[in-house]
Amino acid sequence: MDLVESVKMASATLVSNKLRSTLTMLGIVIGNASVIAMVGIGQGAQNLAEEQFESLGPNILFIVPGSQEERNTTFDLPKTLVLADAEAIASQVPAVAEVAPQISMNQVLSYRDRNTSNLVVGTTPEFLSVRSFNVDRGRFVNELDLKRNTRVAILGSEIAEKLFDSSDPLGQRIRIKNVSFEVVGIMESKGSFLGTNQDEFVFVPLTTMSNQLVGRTSPYGVEVSWINVSAKDEDSVGAAQFQIENLLRLRHKITGSDDFGVQTQKDILTIVGTVTSGLTAMLAAIAGISLLVGGIGVMNIMLVSVTERTQEIGLRKAIGAKEKDILLQFLIEAAILSATGGLIGTLLGLGGIGFVGLVSPLKAGISPIAIVVAVTVSGGIGLIFGVFPARRAAKLDPIVALRTA
Template sequence: MDILESVKMAATTLVANKLRSSLTMLGIMIGNASVIAMVGIGQGAQRLASEQFEALGPNVLFVVPGSQATRNTTLEVPKTLVLEDARAIATQVPSVKEVAPQINTRQLVTYRNKNTNATILGTTSDYLSVRSFDVETGRFITEQDIKRSNQVVMLGPELAKKLFDNQNPIGEQLRIKNLSFQVVGIMKPKGSALGDNPDETVYVPITTVANRIVGRTSPYGLEVTAISLSAKDEDSTGAAKFQVENLLRLRHKINGEDDFTVRSQKDLLTIVNTITSGLTLMLAAIAAISLFVGGIGVMNIMLVSVTERTQEIGLRKAIGAQEQDILIQFIIEAVILSAAGGLFGTMLGVGGISLVSAFSPLKASISPVAVIVAVSVSGGIGLFFGVVPARRAAKLDPIVALRSA
């Protein structure tokens, strides 16, 4: 039998049973759409994370207390970095341009009858340039504020809106831990990144936070939560990391495991890319299960079709149809079901990715590889799961088939 004739007969049979064919394709559609959407969303998450880390600058380093092993095994953050460490890095490491130590805490911030819990970030004037932040109105922390432990604050724009609505907050007084602070500046919007939202942060001179809000908790000096620093240029980042590690080992008299960790923007980006790639692969694998289930649905329906069409098969074989003709027709029917399901599933997945991109910060993208693989797999599933019922139909004895009718 001609292949084109087999395709026409298969299409006619499937159209004659619209509801059954549609329900059979549904499993393939859901599987394809899930795979394409999950891969696209996963790649969007990876791209978003990359953009957020790249916004930090290619030459930014972060020094945090405790080794990686210590931070993974203890709930309490080690207290091994002090303000003098930051000053030593600024004066003794030639490849470092600027250093910005910081102390983080959460406190209740009150303005008149409004209050909210917010992150209090004590830092220095270099924080702006190290972290690529800008001031919208007013000013940032000055060296004079740090020397005098002035009770002044800069607000993130979202926090300023929450506390002051449309009122100009510059010059107003708010309270933190029952202490009065004057608002001297509003930061430019930065956007949240990895659970941290600088737009809802209160920026305070680091000495003010240490002396009047959290107190001094380290016997070795003024304890800091982290130290951000910028290398002179991107090429100096590796040298800066090496020099900072050696300096801190000398200052902390370390012979064994480090009590600090130095990470670059590239290190953090590598970690995040590894995590997001793993999650994308896991989500795609879970979604692919529905493709397998859809294939089983195709085989089930084709087996039912063989049973229902026993008389037709017997009649065709009685008038000269070969086993190969019957085999090809049923395989073509299964492939058409799977390929059509794959096509509609691709359209559904692409539509889902477009909606995610339009209504969320994730810049989800359509992966041509995922589309090709999903459609190919769905067609292959039809071929694979269609073989068993097709062989069963081809092997039917025409006399038995006509009698059973």
């Protein structure tokens, strides 16, 4: 019997048992769809994180407190960065363009009968250019505010809408930690950054934040949460990092490990890429288990099929069919089931990726490699798990098979 005839017979057998064939394919369909969708969503998360960091600009550096070990093991970082460090960097590091220290802390905000807890950021005028923020209406923190410890606040677009609805917030007074602040500006919408909604930030002068909201928390001066720095250009980032590290080591009299860290956009992108790639691989591996389950389903149903078709197998062997003909037909049936299930699962996976892209900010990517691998693996699994029932069918003795039937 030639290959074409075997394919026709296998196809006719599967079509005549639609329910059984459909249930057999179901595990392969779910497995393929899961693998492709999970890989696509994982790549979407990685793309989103990379876009958000790239939006900061290639020249930005972040100086964070604490040693590498402390940053990896605790959320309560030591108070090792102060305002004087930021001022020294601005005046003594030639590769730096601007410096914007900040103090960040969640505080209770209230306006009339409305209360909410949001991140309050105490910072300086340079924050706008260093972090690429823009003011929509009103103004931002200025040098006079810093000198006078002025109680002024600039609201993110969403927190302004949450507190004031459709009324104009400019000139109104809100309370932050029971301290009255005048709203002097509204920020342009910025969106989320690594899961944090930047449109719900409230900005105040750094000195006001330190003296009236946080209080002195470091014996060495005004403690800052971290320092935002922009290098003069992209080529100066490495030089800026080197110069900042040397300056802070001298200022902090460090002889052992650093009590601070200087991270560039490229460093953070590398870390984020490693994490998201690991998560994507883990999701794909978990989803791939369903492919294995699907293969077991193929073997199970094929074994049942061999039992049900004992008479057919015995009759075919009695009229001259060889073992390889029987083996080939059952293998082709398993391959058709796996390939069809793989195709349907691929279409469902691609549809799932498109749906996620519509309803979420994730720009889920379609991975040709994941599609090829999933379809190949599902087809291979079908063939591998189809070998045992196919061999069992091929080894049936025709006389025994006809008697059994």
